[in-house]
Amino acid sequence: xxxxxxxxxxxxxxxxxxxxxxxxxxxxxxxxxxxxxxxxxxxxxxxxxxxxxxxxxxxxxxxxxxxxxxxxxxxxxxxxxxxxxxxxxxxxxxxxxxxxxxxxxxxxxxxxxxxxxxxxxxxxxxxxxxxxxxxxxxxxxxxxxxxxxxxxxxxxxxxxxxxxx
Amino acid sequence: xxxxxxxxxxxxxxxxxxxxxxxxxxxxxxxxxxxxxxxxxxxxxxxxxxxxxxxxxxxxxxxxxxxxxxxxxxxxxxxxxxxxxxxxxxxxxxxxxxxxxxxxxxxxxxxxxxxxxxxxxxxxxxxx
Numbered sequence: 001x002x003x004x005x006x007x008x009x010x011x012x013x014x015x016x017x018x019x020x021x022x023x024x025x026x027x028x029x030x031x032x033x034x035x036x037x038x039x040x041x042x043x044x045x046x047x048x049x050x051x052x053x054x055x056x057x058x059x060x061x062x063x064x065x066x067x068x069x070x071x072x073x074x075x076x077x078x079x080x081x082x083x084x085x086x087x088x089x090x091x092x093x094x095x096x097x098x099x100x101x102x103x104x105x106x107x108x109x110x111x112x113x114x115x116x117x118x119x120x121x122x123x124x125x126x127x128x129x130x131x132x133x134x135x136x137x138x139x140x141x142x143x144x145x146x147x148x149x150x151x152x153x154x155x156x157x158x159x160x161x162x163x164x165x
Numbered sequence: 166x167x168x169x170x171x172x173x174x175x176x177x178x179x180x181x182x183x184x185x186x187x188x189x190x191x192x193x194x195x196x197x198x199x200x201x202x203x204x205x206x207x208x209x210x211x212x213x214x215x216x217x218x219x220x221x222x223x224x225x226x227x228x229x230x231x232x233x234x235x236x237x238x239x240x241x242x243x244x245x246x247x248x249x250x251x252x253x254x255x256x257x258x259x260x261x262x263x264x265x266x267x268x269x270x271x272x273x274x275x276x277x278x279x280x281x282x283x284x285x286x287x288x289x290x291x292x293x
Contacts, residue, residue, distance in 0.1 A: 117200070136286055
């Protein structure tokens with residue numbers, strides 16, 4: 001436990017856990033064991049029991065990196081930063097792509113109408129489209145009224161039969 | 166790390182999906198295919214930030230059928246729709262919400278199935 005860069009084997013860790021359970025570790029050794037158990041992905045009944053007693057989780061448990069004897073925290077943070085930067089760049093790009101594509105080509109307003117296979121003039125098209133829009137609005141209104149009426153009938157049914165919705 | 170990469174990829178995919186337009190299938194019927202068709206009247210406009218498109222079909226059951234089939238596919242994309250059927254024919258309205266705005270798609274068909282009207286209407290923002 002004294003050597004900071006030495007990675008303990010599973011057996012050595014278990015031995016330390018035994019000593020911990022027998023209350024044979026000093027306070028400093030206990031602290032080091034606690035830190036070590038947060039860094040490794042070793043598992044056994046004893047080790048897990050000690051972890052539970054110490055109330056710790058293995059949040060840095062990538063075996064390969066542990067074996068390489070490297071500290072994970074700064075690298076992980078670096079990956080997070082890189083990923084966040086990429087996400088921000090993508091979001092900004094998408095925003096500009098959407099904004100520019102929608103504003104670049106289309107005019108503010110236009111009216112197009114084909115009747116009997118012929119394209120109408122702008123004025124005629126506008127008149128025809130306005131009429132068509134009015135009929136569409138009437139249709140939407142009529143459907144909404146019918147829907148509201150149906151809902152009213154459903155509510156009445158539940159009320160008359162003392163049922164809860 | 167692997168878990169983080171998976172979560173990040175999923176977040177990216179959902180972001181891209183969110184950036185996508187609503188992909189209304191009946192909108193594709195306004196690609197000009199019926200412009201020269203004498204049984205169909207086509208109206209298209211953008212005014213005051215509102216998109217509007219309408220097809221009026223008279224005595225052409227094949228086109229009416231095609232519209233009805235396409236609309237049925239769009240209907241699966243939303244839970245907000247209403248249908249009324251009676252002696253005067255059938256009426257359907259579908260509401261698709263995108264970017265916090267509502268697109269109304271209306272379809273009215275006569276009992277014979279030969280004539281029908283389809284329209285799409287909504288704020289410009291909803292189509293992006």
